[in-house]
Amino acid sequence: MKKVLIGILLAALLLTIPSAFQRIQIEESNKKFETIVPFKLTTNWLIEDPSLTLDGILSDFKNADIQSVSLEPDTVSSLERKGLITAVSTSRMREHLLLTQQDPLEAPFDKPGLFIHSNGSFDFEETTAGFFEEKFTFTVNGEAYTYIPGAAEKILSVPVGYDPEVIASIKEAGLMVVPRLGDYSDEAQTERMIDELLSIKEPGIEKILFSGTDVPAASDPERLKEFGEQLKDAGYGLMSIEFAGQKGLNQLAYINDLNLVRLHSLAVEDGNIAESADKIVRAAKERNMRAFFLNLTQPEYNLALTALQELQSDVNGNMPDSFVRGESRSFDTYSVPLWQTAMALLGAIAFLTLAAQYVFKNNRLTLLALIGSALAAAIYLVTGQSIVLKAFALAVAVTAPIWAVLLKKEPEKKWYLIRSYAQALGIAAIGIWLIIVLLNGNQYLLGIDLFRGVSLIYIIPIAFIAIYAVWGNIRKLLKMNVIYWHMAVIAIVAGIILYYMSRTGNAGQVSAIELQVRLMLEQILYVRPRTKEFLIGFPLFILALHMVKSYPKAYYFLLIPGVIGFLSLVNTFTHLHIPLLISLLRSGYSIVFGFIIGLVLIWLYETVWKKMITMIRMRWQA
Known part of the structure; x- marks a missing residue:
């Protein structure tokens, strides 16, 4: 049975090579990035x-290497800022009439509302036809006003459409227009703005960027589907703001055949130019970001332009030559054929079964792993539910680090250290390969669908190895009297765990010194290796391999931090929006540097630690 499972696993790895190769081709063919600035500050x-x-x-x-300008619909308030209208509240109009000794306001003009006068050739009445339930004409000193009853703030926030003159000016300057659209509380307003959005579609207006936490019609599934079809028919692409989590966007993306560009939004300020430039470069090369929204925060134009020019210059100086500026686009559509997914599932079944056999050495548990994983694979082939693939990927991701560090060690054989390290890395690599093939496609590349369970990858392997290390003495430990130094050790371990967890995920805390070191490594190596791997996990695993023959108990305890290197290695490849070649390069650095640092630890152990122990023993004996 063992040979059969190994054969199935090897066949699965060989037959799924086209899947991984296709992903690399797709990622490497899209290296054009776009910078966008908002139009809204221009009026001020x-x-x-x-x-x-x-x-x-x-x-x-244009001269500052900007490709696009985002444009929000005009509101009654923005029309006033532009000087196209004059808006007067009921209270102010009442005061004006009183001061000029004219007749006071009478119904229906005496209610709270706004009196709006069109300036110049602008016709507010025509522009907002049908926008308000009630509108009345009011004349003061020969000047015609449109009176709208209601709360002034609400009236001022009513969207009236995109300015066609501004759109024409942006396009004449050689820039593209990125219209923005929000989900308005008034359904009629939302429908008007959707119609307006569809009406302005033309060459140079290719993608839409949504505002707020919800896309239009997010709360109405039927209307959302219809809206998605309208965008698709019009030829609009979508943009997703990193970490925004806009409700309804994923559904629109699927309706629109995943025609979506990932966007990173950041502020441009005098004090953070270099930092923002680094973020742009890192996001482009390491996270498949292809659009960057530059929020110009300076109120004065000259300061804003200077900051923008400095930022763009820094980006140009640090961005790899393979990237070019231009109109961003979504990645070419690709998908994994069902037969390759089926082969990956067979490989995952074999992988999990072999791991159970090697780790537990229990026929019942091995059979349980085989039957359970086979049933799960059958469920996917029948239902096609992606959650089954994610469950398989999670199981492989959690299992691979455990199996890697618990492989049988044979220290008496030649090249034992290198062989054992290579075998452990090989197990991790097989698990990584299966994850890459199982979760492959545009939905993962674009971050629309995500791998779930990153926290479990960081917790379960460590907990399992810790239990494995003390399993033979667990009863003794449970009956042991707790003394003060035990509490101190527990407190230290708890602190290490808290620090470890604080470093995990996107919100992990990093010191200023480490940020500088990271930046230096990126400049030298193109992409930095993970600290958990090359400074902690892999070196301590190498040291554990060295100590297995002399101190088998210490060996098992060293595997607890040693497994961190392998779980972090696997976790690198579960970030499916990161280019595959980047993950391979980062992991390669970690493997090599971790091995070298591990050899240094062995040298320190043999030349320093052993001498210190000998000196301490001699002093105590004396």
Whole structure:
């Protein structure tokens, strides 16, 4: 049975090579990135500095290597800021009439609301036809006003559409337009803005960026599906803001055939130019980000432009030559054929069964692993539910580090250290390969569908190895009297665990010194190896291998931190939005550097630690 399972596993690895190769091709064929700035500050700049012109500002954006300008729908408030209308509240109008000794307001004009006067050639009445339930004409001193009853703030926030003159100016400057759209509380407003969005679609307006926490119609599944079809038919691509988690966006992405670009939003300020540039470069090469939204926070135009130019210059200087600026696009559509997924499932079944056999050495548990994984595979082939694939990937991800460090050790054989290290890495690599093939496709590449269970990968292997190390003495430990130094050890271990968990995930805390070291490593190596791997896990595993013959108990306890290297290695490849070649390069550095540092630990143990122990014993004996 063992030979059969090994044969199935090897066949699965060989036959699924095209799947991984296809992913690399897709990732490497898309190296164009786009920078976007918001238009909304432009109005304030033009008001504060009359010498500025819209064409001049857009020309400066173009010269600063900006590709696109995001544009939000005008509101009644923004029309007033632009000087196209004058909005007067009921209270102010009442005061004006009183001061000019005119007749006071009467019904229906005496209720709270806004009196709006169109300036110049702008026609507010025509622009907002059908937008408000009630509108009345009011004349003061020969000037016509449109009176809208209601709360002033609510009226001012009503969207009226995208400015066609601004769109034309942006395109004439050689820039693209990225319209923004939110989910408005008033359903009628949302429907009007959807119609407006569809009406402005033309070359140069290719992608939409949503505002707020929900996409339009997110709470109405039927309307959301219809909206997705409308966007698809119009030819709009979508943009997803990293970490925003906008409700309804994933559904729109699937309806739109995953025509989506991942976007990273960051502030551009005087004090963070270098840091922001590093984030852009890292996100492009390490996280498949292809669009960057630059929030210009400076109120003065000259300061904002200077900061923007400095940022773009730093990005150009640090971005790898394989990346070029231009219109970002989604990754080419690809999917894994069912037969390759089936082969990966067979490989996963064999992998989990062999792992159970090697680790537990129990026929019942081995048979349970075989039957359970086979049933799960059958369920997927019948139902096609991706959650089954994710469960398989999680099981492999948790199992691979455990099996890797618990492989049988034969210290008496030649090249034992290198052979054992290579075997452990081989087990981890097989698990990684199966995960890559099981969870492969645009939905994972774009972060629409994610691997779940990262925390379990960081916890279960360590807990399992810890229990494995003390299993033979567990009864003795449970009956042992707890004394003060035991409490101190427990406190230290708890502190290490808390620190370890604080370093895990996107919110992990990192010191300023380590940030500098990380940056230096990235500049030298293109991508930095993971600290958990090359400084902690792999070196301590090498030291454990060295000590297995002389101190078998210490060996098992060293495997507890040693397994961190392998679980982190596997976890690197569960971040499916990270380019595969980047993960391979990062892991290669970790493996090599970890081995070298492990050899240094062995040397320190043999030349320093043993001498210190000898000296201490001699002193105590004297």
